[in-house]
Amino acid sequence: PRYSAPTRPEEAVFNLALEESIKAVEPDSTLRTGVRWGGVWTRDVSYSTILGISMIQTEAAQKSLMAKVDRLGRIIQDTGTGGSWPCSTDRMIWVMAAYELYKATGDESWKETVYPIIKRSLEDDRLTVYDTATGLMRGESSFLDWRKQEYPLWMNPSDIFQSENLGTECVHYAAWDILAKLEGELGDGTEAARYRQFADSLKTAINDNLWMPDKGWYAQYLYGREYPIRSPRFETLGEALTILLDICPGPEAASMVAKAPCEDFGIPCFHPQIKGIPPYHNDAMWPFVQGFWNRAAAKTGNPDAVLHGIACIYRAAALFLTNKENVVIYNGHCKGTEINSSRQLWSIAGALSSVLNVLMGIDMQDDGIAFRPLVPREMAGERKLEQFKWRNSVLDISVDGYGAGIKSFSIDGELCDSAFFPDNLEGRHSISITLDGKFPSGGINMTANTYTPGTPAPAKVLGSSLGRHFVWASDADSFIILRNGIPVDTTSLGSFHVEEDGEYQVIAMGRDGWNSFASEPLEYYSDEIVAKIGFKTTKTAGSGIKINISVPHGGPWFARFRYNNPQANFEDDNKCCNRTVKVNGRKAGLVVFPQLGKGLTELLLNSSCLKLDLEEGQNTIELEFTEENENMNIDVNECYIEDIRLTPAI
Numbered sequence: 001p002r003y004s005a006p007t008r009p010e011e012a013v014f015n016l017a018l019e020e021s022i023k024a025v026e027p028d029s030t031l032r033t034g035v036r037w038g039g040v041w042t043r044d045v046s047y048s049t050i051l052g053i054s055m056i057q058t059e060a061a062q063k064s065l066m067a068k069v070d071r072l073g074r075i076i077q078d079t080g081t082g083g084s085w086p087c088s089t090d091r092m093i094w095v096m097a098a099y100e101l102y103k104a105t106g107d108e109s110w111k112e113t114v115y116p117i118i119k120r121s122l123e124d125d126r127l128t129v130y131d132t133a134t135g136l137m138r139g140e141s142s143f144l145d146w147r148k149q150e151y152p153l154w155m156n157p158s159d160i161f162q163s164e165n166l167g168t169e170c171v172h173y174a175a176w177d178i179l180a181k182l183e184g185e186l187g188d189g190t191e192a193a194r195y196r197q198f199a200d201s202l203k204t205a206i207n208d209n210l211w212m213p214d215k216g217w218y219a220q221y222l223y224g225r226e227y228p229i230r231s232p233r234f235e236t237l238g239e240a241l242t243i244l245l246d247i248c249p250g251p252e253a254a255s256m257v258a259k260a261p262c263e264d265f266g267i268p269c270f271h272p273q274i275k276g277i278p279p280y281h282n283d284a285m286w287p288f289v290q291g292f293w294n295r296a297a298a299k300t301g302n303p304d305a306v307l308h309g310i311a312c313i314y315r316a317a318a319l320f321l322t323n324k325e326n327v328v329i330y331n332g333h334c335k336g337t338e339i340n341s342s343r344q345l346w347s348i349a350g351a352l353s354s355v356l357n358v359l360m361g362i363d364m365q366d367d368g369i370a371f372r373p374l375v376p377r378e379m380a381g382e383r384k385l386e387q388f389k390w391r392n393s394v395l396d397i398s399v400d401g402y403g404a405g406i407k408s409f410s411i412d413g414e415l416c417d418s419a420f421f422p423d424n425l426e427g428r429h430s431i432s433i434t435l436d437g438k439f440p441s442g443g444i445n446m447t448a449n450t451y452t453p454g455t456p457a458p459a460k461v462l463g464s465s466l467g468r469h470f471v472w473a474s475d476a477d478s479f480i481i482l483r484n485g486i487p488v489d490t491t492s493l494g495s496f497h498v499e500e501d502g503e504y505q506v507i508a509m510g511r512d513g514w515n516s517f518a519s520e521p522l523e524y525y526s527d528e529i530v531a532k533i534g535f536k537t538t539k540t541a542g543s544g545i546k547i548n549i550s551v552p553h554g555g556p557w558f559a560r561f562r563y564n565n566p567q568a569n570f571e572d573d574n575k576c577c578n579r580t581v582k583v584n585g586r587k588a589g590l591v592v593f594p595q596l597g598k599g600l601t602e603l604l605l606n607s608s609c610l611k612l613d614l615e616e617g618q619n620t621i622e623l624e625f626t627e628e629n630e631n632m633n634i635d636v637n638e639c640y641i642e643d644i645r646l647t648p649a650i
Contacts, residue, residue: 001056002385003355004384004386006379010379013313014351016322017348018056021348024057030063030064031057031060031064034341035341035344036340036342043079044345044346046065047349049061049064050349051350052352053349054104055104055352055362058104061101062101066113071634072630077091079572082157082160082592083576086631087140092121096178098118103366115183122179126198128629133611135202135208137169139161141220142170144269144270147570150220151517152223152455152519153455154455154519156594157595161592162609164221165220166218166239170206170247171241180196183195206242218239219232220233231517233271236268236293240289240295241296243256243300253296257296259445261450262305262446263329263330263447265331266290268449269281269289273329274451275451275452278338279326279336286347290313291309295353301442302439302441302442302444303374303375306374307378308444309354310376313354314354315332317351320342322343323350324340355383355385359373367423368422368423370420371421371431382399382400383400384398385398392423392427395430396431398432399435401434403435403436404438405435407437409431409432411425413432450514456506456507456519458473469497470497470498472494472506476516478490478508478509479492479507482505484650505520506519529551532642533644536638536639536641537577538638548619549618549646550617555613556611556649557613557646558612559611559612561643561644562642563605563639563640564596564601565640567595575631575636576594577637578631581621583613583614583621588610590628591608611649612646623641
């Protein structure tokens with residue numbers, strides 16, 4: 001398409017994004033992730049497709065998505081902590097991207113192609129990562145997958161698997177919502193109601209578990225071990241998705257946009273920042289995240305947030321003459337982040353989306369295009385997008401004036417009652433939109449770059465003649481003590497007297513109202529059972545293991561295994577080991593044994609935690625390999641298990 005705007009820089013940034021989207025197409029017609037990142041990455045190409053690549057590089061986007069389907073017909077989780085899936089589960093963003101491509105093409109055969117892939121992948125996740133206690137899905141923060149960049153340092157890959165992150169939850173909700181539609185259209189119809197109910201329950205669980213009325217936004221994630229707690233940080237991508245997916249109700253959405261912590265060079269990936277961690281996700285603005293935030297702000301009708309967001313994307317692209325992956329949030333430079341790349345695909349998409357979805361207001365639907373432009377007063381004037389190809393049409397679109405409402409809308413010179421272009425019109429058409437100069441909401445919260453106190457450490461329970469004490473080291477002046485995830489005391493000391501069994505943590509209180517991460521959970525239980533196993537798992541038939549173990553009382557117990565998985569390092573490869581657990585012949589859930597480090601054959605860490613319902617006296621606990629345990633590697637899925645540890649659930 002050809003774009004004309006009131007200012008030359010605006011046209012230049014859009015043309016730069018178009019040019020770089022062309023350069024991103026590889027010889028095999030797939031989309032390169034960035035100059036420094038070859039090949040197709042699931043989350044990168046998916047978020048890019050949703051932001052605008054679906055409208056500009058449709059065929060390349062389709063081919064790229066199909067490149068991320070494995071030989072079992074599942075969506076590939078290609079990166080993530082501890083060996084990919086199921087520690088990371090945001091591969092489901094592929095589902096949103098696939099459906100966005102359908103809206104761009106109207107190709108019914110495409111829906112038929114992706115439907116079984118979506119169904120198989122989602123059913124695996126339902127069996128593997130669904131948390132019945134919270135109603136949420138487990139898995140690492142979507143795109144924020146660099147461990148120390150967004151999690152406390154004590155969290156190992158098993159802990160990250162157990163976390164439940166806002167952005168990842170939104171991705172799962174959208175995927176189940178789409179599957180419910182596809183099942184109703186293409187399936188036998190018997191499962192559509194169940195899928196719809198599951199999607200609705202996820203939406204409810206997000207609001208019940210993560211919404212924080214005192215902050216006016218959603219928590220970043222639930223984290224911990226047996227007793228998860230909220231991280232109250234603002235996580236921009238997740239917050240934007242709650243608005244775009246109608247998870248957050250309208251009034252709260254508008255208020256959230258006005259309260260969101262923005263900085264001079266953009267909205268950070270999250271706020272506040274983590275002290276001592278170099279810029280990458282921490283201390284950074286990512287243009288694709290800003291692109292989603294711009295769309296969310298436009299949906300609420302907030303011109304102040306839209307103006308600031310577009311300015312930050314345009315500034316970075318114009319200054320660096322390429323769409324960099326990220327910039328340092330406190331100085332706006334592309335240098336200083338741990339890794340960066342020019343011509344980053346989703347940054348290109350963020351620049352395209354600011355024009356296509358925000359200023360021109362293109363909102364693709366199943367049966368047409370709804371137009372919902374927002375142009376801030378400072379950007380008033382006439383914009384034209386000509387030769388825009390959509391399905392069987394070529395559109396010349398003009399938007400004139402400023403505002404978030406439409407005063408008049410015409411197709412080929414004829415006024416229309418609604419701002420909608422139906423898909424039954426083919427050929428070339430002109431669309432003219434005049435804005436009404438009004439905005440339903442406004443305001444922006446410009447915030448200084450802020451850091452939370454360091455996480456208290458080390459922490460341990462000491463026994464002495466005076467009793468048991470929980471002790472820690474920290475530079476803070478005051479602390480919150482948690483027992484089983486619930487605040488039980490505050491103190492200015494560096495220790496706490498432990499009187500009851502349970503899981504203890506401490507949070508350092510900041511003077512500006514922002515507190516540290518909670519420390520690593522420390523446990524003291526008078527009833528604790530450890531049983532030696534010494535078994536190496538394999539995928540061969542009959543290779544499961546049965547453990548006979550006796551407990552002093554019936555009821556819920558937490559189970560964890562000490563294990564070793566030296567297949568690869570924390571940050572790469574795809575050999576996370578997964579096993580289904582049965583208790584006394586009944587399926588109880590899944591335990592995850594992530595990668596711990598290439599060649600580290602002596603290292604033993606804890607697996608994920610699973611709550612088991614045990615009977616008083618003897619119980620049989622089984623680990624076996626089942627179909628849904630297939631990891632992303634498929635061929636290698638094994639680990640060594642040293643022992644099992646049981647503690648009572650209080």
